[in-house]
Amino acid sequence: MLRVGYPSAISVDLLRDFALEVEWIALPDGLDHQIKIDVWIPDPYPTRAIRIWPHLRGVRLVLSLLAGTEWIPGVVGPHVTICNAHGAHNVATAEWTVAAIFALLKHFPLYLDIQRSGIWKRRFEAPAQYASITQDPRPHYPPVMLEELSGKTALIVGYGAIGKEIERMLEPFRVEILRVARTARALPTVYPVSDLNALLPRAEIAILILPATAETQRLIDRPQFALLPQGALLVNAARGPVVSTDALVEALRAGRIRAALDVTDPEPLPEGHPLWSCPNLLLTPHVAASSPQFAANALRTAAGELCRYMAGEPLRNVVRAAV
Amino acid sequence: MLRVGYPSAISVDLLRDFALEVEWIALPDGLDHQIKIDVWIPDPYPTRAIRIWPHLRGVRLVLSLLAGTEWIPGVVGPHVTICNAHGAHNVATAEWTVAAIFALLKHFPLYLDIQRSGIWKRRFEAPAQYASITQDPRPHYPPVMLEELSGKTALIVGYGAIGKEIERMLEPFRVEILRVARTARALPTVYPVSDLNALLPRAEIAILILPATAETQRLIDRPQFALLPQGALLVNAARGPVVSTDALVEALRAGRIRAALDVTDPEPLPEGHPLWSCPNLLLTPHVAASSPQFAANALRTAAGELCRYMAGEPLRNVVRAAV
Numbered sequence: 001m002l003r004v005g006y007p008s009a010i011s012v013d014l015l016r017d018f019a020l021e022v023e024w025i026a027l028p029d030g031l032d033h034q035i036k037i038d039v040w041i042p043d044p045y046p047t048r049a050i051r052i053w054p055h056l057r058g059v060r061l062v063l064s065l066l067a068g069t070e071w072i073p074g075v076v077g078p079h080v081t082i083c084n085a086h087g088a089h090n091v092a093t094a095e096w097t098v099a100a101i102f103a104l105l106k107h108f109p110l111y112l113d114i115q116r117s118g119i120w121k122r123r124f125e126a127p128a129q130y131a132s133i134t135q136d137p138r139p140h141y142p143p144v145m146l147e148e149l150s151g152k153t154a155l156i157v158g159y160g161a162i163g164k165e166i167e168r169m170l171e172p173f174r175v176e177i178l179r180v181a182r183t184a185r186a187l188p189t190v191y192p193v194s195d196l197n198a199l200l201p202r203a204e205i206a207i208l209i210l211p212a213t214a215e216t217q218r219l220i221d222r223p224q225f226a227l228l229p230q231g232a233l234l235v236n237a238a239r240g241p242v243v244s245t246d247a248l249v250e251a252l253r254a255g256r257i258r259a260a261l262d263v264t265d266p267e268p269l270p271e272g273h274p275l276w277s278c279p280n281l282l283l284t285p286h287v288a289a290s291s292p293q294f295a296a297n298a299l300r301t302a303a304g305e306l307c308r309y310m311a312g313e314p315l316r317n318v319v320r321a322a323v
Numbered sequence: 324m325l326r327v328g329y330p331s332a333i334s335v336d337l338l339r340d341f342a343l344e345v346e347w348i349a350l351p352d353g354l355d356h357q358i359k360i361d362v363w364i365p366d367p368y369p370t371r372a373i374r375i376w377p378h379l380r381g382v383r384l385v386l387s388l389l390a391g392t393e394w395i396p397g398v399v400g401p402h403v404t405i406c407n408a409h410g411a412h413n414v415a416t417a418e419w420t421v422a423a424i425f426a427l428l429k430h431f432p433l434y435l436d437i438q439r440s441g442i443w444k445r446r447f448e449a450p451a452q453y454a455s456i457t458q459d460p461r462p463h464y465p466p467v468m469l470e471e472l473s474g475k476t477a478l479i480v481g482y483g484a485i486g487k488e489i490e491r492m493l494e495p496f497r498v499e500i501l502r503v504a505r506t507a508r509a510l511p512t513v514y515p516v517s518d519l520n521a522l523l524p525r526a527e528i529a530i531l532i533l534p535a536t537a538e539t540q541r542l543i544d545r546p547q548f549a550l551l552p553q554g555a556l557l558v559n560a561a562r563g564p565v566v567s568t569d570a571l572v573e574a575l576r577a578g579r580i581r582a583a584l585d586v587t588d589p590e591p592l593p594e595g596h597p598l599w600s601c602p603n604l605l606l607t608p609h610v611a612a613s614s615p616q617f618a619a620n621a622l623r624t625a626a627g628e629l630c631r632y633m634a635g636e637p638l639r640n641v642v643r644a645a646v
Contacts (some may be wrong), residue, residue: 007464009465010464045465091471093428094474095471095496096469099426099431102418103422103425103431106419106422106426108431111607111608112431112432112435115606116599118595118596118599120592120608136615141333141334144617145613145614146610146613147614147615148418168495169495171495172491173492173493244446253386269443270443271441271442271443276441283438284431284447285437285444287434288633290466290469291467291470292459292468
């Protein structure tokens with residue numbers, strides 16, 4: 001029977017729900033002896049997974065519980081097939097993206113500060129670090145306290161399953177959507193990455209949701225920040241290295257843009273890093289997909305792949321085939 | 324020609340866009356002499372509007388720029404017709420509601436605290452005031468860092484134009500919607516207010532978006548908080564007096580519920596009020612509708628009413644007719 005290793009912290013009840021004819025091997029975090037398994041479901045925390053790997057023997061297939069698998073090839077080498085959890089975290093990741101956009105447009109960081117000060121005041125009485133950085137030459141009365149998402153233009157960089165889910169969730173807000181992906185497509189129009197710089201000046205909101213690869217490293221660097229409109233909102237729900245952190249810190253400190261990040265480069269972000277204290281920033285510590293549905297959704301995707309593997313059918317979510 | 328008084332702080336360019344055959348009379352905040360006008364567009368801040376009123380003569384029609392008009396009848400008396408800005412702020416108010424729901428489900432207040440501490444940590448390492456108050460007996464690995472909106476049940480109390488807009492915006496999140504209004508309806512099912520208590524136990528999210536009237540005062544009081552599920556999220560985008568503040572403070576302090584409020588009772592909330600320091604609360608100072616689109620949207624609604632008034636047609640947004 002196929003031996004499938006999984007992190008012992010995951011409830012075995014969840015695995016049994018899938019009723020697969022495999023032998024489930026729980027791999028404890030402090031594993032200190034060799035274990036023979038055929039298929040490895042690594043711990044979603046890479047540091048834990050990497051500690052386990054030297055004790056594993058016979059692994060032919062890795063089924064990641066995450067969408068991003070960038071650390072795996074370097075650890076397991078070329079003779080193992082790697083699949084990701086394609087689709088499992090679409091809803092949670094897309095929801096975080098919409099939530100983060102709203103938190104910044106509605107100026108919730110400011111209003112939380114006001115709430116904690118315990119004094120009823122509004123944006124025009126707020127500390128200087130909350131001065132508006134958007135371009136709006138018109139006089140306003142009553143004063144502007146927050147912004148509307150409806151009617152804005154959003155650029156989705158990486159138009160895969162999660163990018164499409166984000167577009168679906170933005171639908172009721174009448175957002176004009178621009179799409180960029182590795183390969184151009186039609187119906188709807190998806191522009192190639194080579195058009196990115198031409199599209200950035202229209203992006204009031206720029207959403208990064210593309211895989212971290214050699215080609216996407218620092219895709220958003222000084223020239224790209226310079227092309228964004230004044231006060232634009234950059235949302236990174238992808239991976240930290242897609243953005244140049246130095247250029248991001250510069251753009252935030254200069255009051256050029258706003259940003260919402262669930263990922264950073266480096267990660268974890270060390271104490272004292274300048275990003276922590278940048279203005280117009282919401283930073284969450286890589287938690288977007290970590291909802292109560294995480295394990296069940298990711299294991300359902302892995303179980304589907306296992307069924308196909310046992311039946312000798314082609315796998316669906318291969319991100320790197322064994323050589 | 325009809326004389327229409329408006330707050331001088333509002334840009335006259337906005338008014339001219341409507342090309343109405345009326346005489347626009349700018350009313351400065353410090354007005355100290357009597358002015359004869361036929362129609363009054365009061366300042367959206369009631370304290371300013373109330374200061375102006377004693378100097379106005381001849382007013383037959385009040386066109387409010389807001390949806391809520393609760394202070395107006397007591398000030399202008401029974402011989403003036405009062406219209407509200409029905410529909411003008413639907414998008415902004417509904418957006419705030421969705422944004423506030425997301426801010427609490429994604430635990431952004433916690434993550435902003437973590438960001439400001441400058442130490443990369445996650446929810447399981449968070450201060451005790453952020454302990455989860457939701458009911459979830461299952462063990463979770465990886466640990467739960469935030470929640471999903473998708474799949475939750477939301478009760479919309481007040482199913483008017485803004486309530487419908489909120490439902491439209493929740494559509495992509497596959498939220499089960501329960502609706503309550505003054506009068507029951509079918510297609511979709513709208514329950515009467517008398518069914519409120521029977522519906523509250525199902526409301527993971529309870530959204531208040533109904534007018535403040537004698538009947539709705541303290542509609543949500545101790546018995547209603549007791550009926551909500553453990554960890555439910557109460558959202559008040561209506562008016563403060565719809566909720567008993569004492570009962571709300573009790574429920575928050577007891578860790579029974581979470582809340583997002585754009586309105587309070589009293590308002591403004593005084594310094595030292597216990598609500599300021601309640602846990603599991605997001606409080607914004609009555610800003611939901613104050614977007615850059617506020618004045619243009621509200622004046623467009625008022626201009627429509629003015630056209631009908633001049634043409635002798637029935638008005639559409641009368642909330643209290645003159646006797």
